Amino acid sequence: MPASPLQPFFKQRGWKPFAFQKEVWSAYSAGKSGLLHAPTGQGKTLAVWLGPVAEAIKTPPAAGCAVIWLTPLRALAQDTLRALREPLEILAPQLQVEARTGDTSSYVRAKLRKALPFGLVTTPESLSLMLTHDDTRQKLSGLKAVIVDEWHELLGSKRGVQAELCLARLRTWFPDLKIWGLSATLGNLDQAREVLLGDLSANERAVTVSADLKKEIKIETIIPKEIDRFPWSGHIGTRLAPQVLEHLEKANTTLIFTNTRSQVEIWCQELLALKPEWSDQIAMHHGSLDPAERTKVEQGLREGSLRCVVCTSSLDLGVDFSPVDQVIQIGSPKGIARLLQRAGRSGHRPGKASRILGVPTFAMELVEFAAVRDAALIRHLESRRPLLKPLDVLVQHLVTCAIGEPFEPEAMRREISSTHAFRGITDIEWDWCLGFISSGGRALSTYPRYQKARLENGRYIVDDKRLIQLHRLSIGTITGDTHVTVRFASGQTLGTVEEGFISRLRPGSLLVFAGRKLELVRFHQKVATVRLATKDARGNIAVWGGSKMPLSTELAHATAARLRGEGKPAPEMKCIAPILTIQKRWSELPDDRILLVEHTRSREGEHLFVYPMAGRLVHEGIGSLMAYRLRLKDNVIVTQNDYGFCLTARRGLNLSEEIIRLNLSIDNLFEDLIACLNTAELARRQFREVARVAGLILPQLPGRKTRSHREIQASSRLLFEVLERYDPENLLLLQSQREIMEKQLEYSRLKISLEDIEQRPIHMIETKNLTPMAFPLWADRLSATLPAGDAATRLEQMLQDLNRAASK
Structure with missing residues (x-):
């Protein structure tokens, strides 16, 4: 495509289009779909947006929506609107762009129901909601393109599958539709494009465009001034806050x-305690804060009025904060792509270097920061595994x-099979799905509330107004603990916390949330009323569910390479050298080419330390499996971290290599894991999420009393037991079991790890003392099994013994 229609915009900005942007415009003009991969802050948005804009300038579209922009986070919608409107103000002021998400006001929603703009920014959930209206096909009759932003964030999730299904519906309606995805941090680009485009990916009109731009990324680490020879997880943490503050003072x-x-x-709280005079310059940002609170922080970043914002992944994506000149990562990012994504928040402009400073919370994270730098330099990124057949x-x-729109089953099956997620759907699975939506399945067929669709004249139709309303309220795949709104008596909302956290507090209890010390006044009907605390005592830090992120496979390999001594000299490795020296003196360094096994005795009994170097969740599974297969009469306690796991028992852990290999075999793996874990209870919990998505647990209508988390649990438990008894082959039960295995243990990765271990030589070492690699596993077991005071006393005594031994 000649770039001439777009020249006024670039001329006014003093910019020149990059080659990859021209390549995307040309491909779009030729009617192609594809995936664009480029570093953060290099102009991806303009590359995919200006193709449809140039087309509209050349051939003015009819009234209605021509482009749908799908964003993974509704919090990004306003920033996306700004980015899309900027070139339109110069090139085509008559073209309008609006957002339709869960945060959109009722006034704007009503306006959009009447007429859609040229560009519509929306989420997978809101796009699904649009499909429930019978006039949506007509309103989208002028649709030319769908652009999926941050595709890597959706890939491999149920929201990504939801997007796949919506795209398949739109492709059926509009066969010439062009679909483009954007991604900055992905290792499996071709597969990502295949998932995004479905059947279109096999078409000659599907392309992958990669920007050949070498963005400079500088990764440095705060080196602790002192480091213990026997570190344990999290013990550094906020001790480095003064050093962090020094770096904050140097940056805007x-x-x-x-x-x-x-x-x-x-x-x-830690930074405010060190620098109280910065109370109006330090802010926080995370997904549980009220949207108004987040918006205020984002505006402060744009204006440059905030010196520091402490945040989670809520600021990983999309938001363009050009004033940010420094990014700090607390703790290991556990993944290479995650670190690069966050580093890209600084220097968010073409030609600008991105900088990120790592702050270790555990000595071994120094190795991880050195390793992530190695992997980032060669762009060895993690892949996102696509999700297959989530029937809910x-x-x-x-x-x-x-x-x-009522659908004919065979036509709908062809449409569904055009997606990557369901291209292998079987006759049994398809027939089960149709039976489920029409009767609820074999065990629930006598209950009218589960009979949603009926077959009429060869087509499935839903026309019960109450069921339609309930379904629209329940659209989406995001599930979790019931949320409680936190607000002041004046009505100002701070955000939400999980019911499980707030229900443990009594009126008068102190808590820390949204950067404030608060006192709980009362908790009633999903609202926690609070006031600012007048006491200076420490409050309960708000906690949310979710396990610690495991080390990715790619970063685990890079970390093992560092432990082997590979890579250029690095300050992190120099700092941790004394710890590694003791480890080598008393044992060996763990590696992903051998399996290091240490056997140690202490006053608690015997300890078997095994180091597969495969990440926390995999080690939890392997440790539980080995404990189950050993069948020791004494109870075996299992602890794990990203480097290995520990089995502790009174006796019976002095094993031969043959016995270890036998107990790490992949034979009967799935069945043994189910037997050794409380998978029945875990699957029951997972079923609650599956049941919500599938529509078995319906929301309350507006105005009705909201059901408590306990009531929802009881409802899902009853459903689970009914299906288990009367319909044990129900596909949702089987799906719950599969999901919990992947979610809790990364089953696919666990199996690959055991296959890899079968090929490794085993190095078994009897150690007189706990080694530096074993000590954090021992300390984790201590804190989990003893009262806090007793654990601290025992920990201090062990540290003294180990330091004496190391000094000899």
Whole structure:
């Protein structure tokens, strides 16, 4: 495509289009679809947006929506609107762009119901909701393109599958539709394009465009002034806050990323305690804060009025904060792509270097920061595994489609099979899905509330107004603990916390949330009323569910390479050298080419330390499996971290290599894991999420009393037991079991790890003392099994013994 229609915009900005932008415009003009991969802040938005704009300038579109922009986060919608409107103000002021998300006001929603603009920014959930209206096909009759932003964030999730299904519906309606995805951090680009485009990916009109831009990324680490020879997880943490403060004082604006929302609250309090005069210059940002609070922080970043914002992944994506000149990462990012994504928040302009400063919370994270730098330099990024056959998402989508336009089953099956997620759907699975939406399945067929769709004249239709209303309220795949709104008596809302956290507090209890010390006044009907605390005591830091992120496979390999001594000299490795020296003196360094096994005795009994170097969740599974297969009469306690796991028992852990290999075999793996874990209870919990998505647990109508989390649990438990008894082959039960295995243990990765271990030599070492690699596993077991005071006393005594031994 000649770039001439777009020249006025670039001329006014003093810019020249990049080659990859021209390549995308040309491909779009030729009617092609594809995936664009480029570093953060290099002009991806303009590359995919200006193709449809140039087309509209050349051939003015009829009234209505020509482009749907799909964003993974509704919080990004306003920033996306700004980015899309900027070139239109110069090139085509007559073209309008609006947003339709869960945060959109009722006034704007009503306006959009009457007429859609040229460009519509929306989310997978809101796009699904549009499909429930019978006039949507007509309103989108002028649709030319769908652009999926930050595709890597959706890929591999149920929201991504929801997007796949919506795109398949739009492709059926408009066969010439062009679909483009954007991604900055992906290792499996071709597969990502295949998932995005479905059947279109096999077409010659599908392309992948990669920007050949070498963006400079500088990764540095705060080196602790002192480091213990026997470190344990989290013990450094906020001890480095004074050094972090030194770096904050040198920069105008800094983003501090943490891996959890609780860490955001902790670090914000820590920095304010060190620098109280910055109370109006330090802010926080995470997904549980009220949208108004987040918007205020984002505006402060744009204006440059904030010196520091402590945040989670809520600021990973999309938002363009040009004033940010420094990014700090608290704790290991656990993934290469995650670190690069966050680093890209600084220097968010073509030609500008991105900088990120790592803050270790555990000595071994120094190795991880050195390793992530190695991997980032060669762009060795993680892949996102696509999700296959989540039937709860499919049955929800089928009801969505039947509400909007009654469908003929065979035509719908062809449409569904055009997606990557369901291209292998079997006759049994398809027939089950149709039976589920029409009767609820074999065990629930006598209950009218589960009979949603009916077959009429060869087509499935949903026409019960109450069921339609309930379904629209339940569209989406995001599930979790019931949320409680936190607000002042004046009515100002601060955000939400999980019911499980707030229900443990009594009126008068102190808590820390949204960067404030608060006192709980009362908790009633999903609202926690609070006031600012007048006491100076420490409050309960708000906590949210979710496990710690495991080390990615790619970063685990890079870390093992560092431990082997590969890579250029690095300050992180120099700092940790004394710890590694002791480890080598008393044992060996763990590696992903051998399996290091240490056997140690202490006053608690015997300890077997095994180091597969495969990440926390995999080690939890392997440790539980090995404990189950050993069948020791004494109880075996299992602890794990990203480097290995520990089995502790009174006796019976002095094993031969043959016995270890036998107990790490992949034979009967799935069945043994189910037997050794409380998978029945875990699957029951997971079923609650599956049941919500599938529409078995319906929301309350507006104005009705909201059901408590306990009531929802009881409802899902009853459903689970009914299906288990009367319909044990129900596909949602089987899906719950599969999901919990992947979610809790990364089953696919676990199996690959065990296959890899079968090929490794085993190095078994009897150690007189706990080694530096074993000590954090021992300490984790201690804190989990003893009262806090007793654990601290025992920990201090062990540290003294180990330091004496190391000094000899």
